[in-house]
Amino acid sequence: MKRLILLAPLAILAACGSSRGPEGSASAEPMVYVSSARPVSDIARCLDSRLSRVHASKANGITDLTIGSSSNGSYFITLTPSGHGSVIKVVRGSGDDPPEEEMRFAIARCAT
Template identity: 40%
Template sequence: MLPSVQTIRDSGSTELVVGPNAWLVTLTPSGYGSIVKVQKSAGEYSGLPEPELRFDIARCTT
């Protein structure tokens, strides 16, 4: 489970804001599965390291 997730659905894709505006994850369906785009916010947030975030997102998309 990811901590503090806000979900926004827009134009066929889903955006997840993880942590207090720490990460923006965009999930877009494609013919081969999902396209996952991850962006870190400009602010510093050490509550969720990137490797853990990638693992949690990968588990959700398979």
């Protein structure tokens, strides 16, 4: 029960829409920034299985995922280990594949 209470804000955040800046510009402002009890490797595997065109790179324990074209990514995800799991940061790129709703759903499913 306690875990459900802790995950409720994550589900609400993942379901919320975000305001977009000017079309075609990538904002450094995260559209999703949440913590998860799951390890980085589990989240990366989950996202890779749910989304197409996932490109991963790893450095110093941090995993960076580019979703979409490797030269023109739609989303940039940083998975950072934390003391109790991982921190997930998603920044919107300039593409639109997958749609934002699909991306938020995948993040919500893979973070829990």
